[in-house]
Amino acid sequence: MTGLARFSLNQQTVRQWSLPELATGCAAAGVRYVGLWRGPVQEYGAAAAGRLVRAHGLRVSSLCRGGFLTSPEPAARAAALADNRAAVEQAAELGAPVLVLVPGGLPPGSGDLPGARERVAEALAGLAPYAAGHGVRLAIEPLHPMYASDRSVVSTLRQALDLVERFPADQVGVVADSYHLWWDDTVPGQLARAGEGGRIAALQLADWVTPLPEGALLGRGQLGDGCVDLHRFFEQATAAGYRGPVEAEIFSTRLWAGDGAEVLAETLERYRRYVLARPEVAANPEIAHRVTEK
Template sequence: MAGLDRFSLNQETIRQWSLPELADGCVAAGVRHVGLWRAPVQEYGVERAAKLMRSAGLSVSSLCRGGFLTAAAPAERAAALDDNRAALDEAAALGTGTLVLVCGGLPEGDRDPAGARERIADAVAELLPHAEERGVRMAVEPLHPMFASDRCVVSTLGQALGIAERFPAERVGVVVDTYHLWWDDTVPALIDRAGAAGRIAAFQLADWITPLPEGVLLGRGQLGDGCVDLRGFRERVDAAGYRGPVEVEIFNPALWSRDGAEVLAETRERYRRLVL
């Protein structure tokens, strides 16, 4: 794949579209890849969603999300493992080889991020046989440090690789997401390291805008609206050997309030101009 053929639309970028609208809109725009999220897929029906994507000729670049694997209490841990096994089943049914893991924050009262990361690694080890059976790779996604307490104690690409590298590369990789990693000057060398070992499972784009809006989770910027060197990231990831889809994943209420086809056309044009 090359050029615009690699463009993948993560469905959260145009959250206002239903799954059928997503399929129709992508076909009309010539988009070949989509990233899906579990909640809307479950609401629509997993098998029904898989059939819809196949009928539209769309490949599913990733499914988000598994993870939240930091619980220490046995019952909570067991429930999280069961949910991740279900997520692996859903990914396989949708025909994607990539399940993105948002690994989880600190449990209430916990002040040990390193210990929480060890519990994540232990959980990935337990999930590995199921991932192998389903032919799905788990992709550990580092999130910006501002999310460490409640969403993800894996804050750097180095920490993500520290977990992934304990397991076979074809089953556990990492996500390179510009929104979460743009600030870290160790990232270029870590992308090289991940690429050399075949660990880059997904590459996602969003921009960083300031001042941060209320509710930073929904504060990702449209491509070109912030300070991230998007082309520089793409060139580095390409040089590291990644040849897969490039997902645009933007959580932004301003985009969700607009016409979906207009947002997709704008996003594709910015991708062409700022990323390629």
């Protein structure tokens, strides 16, 4: 796949749309992939959601999210594993090849990052074969270090690869998200490492804007609004061998307040200009449009 054919609209970018609106809007815009989230999918029903997207000629690039596997408490751990098995089953019903896992943060009162990461590995040892049996690949997503305490004890691509390389590549990979990884100058080498091992399971894009609006969680920038070299990030992942869908996953109250169709149109145009086109081309929208339509 090349150009716009790889574009995937993550459901969170147009949270204001229902699942039927998402399917209809993406089909009308010629978008081929959608990234879905479990909350709306569970409300609609996973089997029904799968039929809906297929009826509109769409494919699900990923399902988010499973994970949160760091608790040492037996009851909480058993509940987390059960929830992740349910997430695998939902992904399979949707036809989603990838289940995104957010590893989880530090347990209350703990500062033991290595120990928490080891509990994630222990969970993967049981979940990976279960997911493979359903035709689903697990993908660990490293999050920006500001989330290490409460959401992800895996902060860098290197840490994620050190973890997933214990397991077969066709069972466990990584998510490379520009919002979380743009700051790390080791990413180019780690993307190459991931590509050599066939570990890049998903690619997600959002920009970094400062000051962070609405706090960090809802402060992702529309493509081109911040400081991330999105084209370089995309090119590095592509050079590493990743040829799958590219999700625009943007948590933004500004985008959520807009008309969904207009948000999608803007995101597609930004994808052409700032992801597919070189920076010097992106500066001229007319040239960028011609170049990226080829």
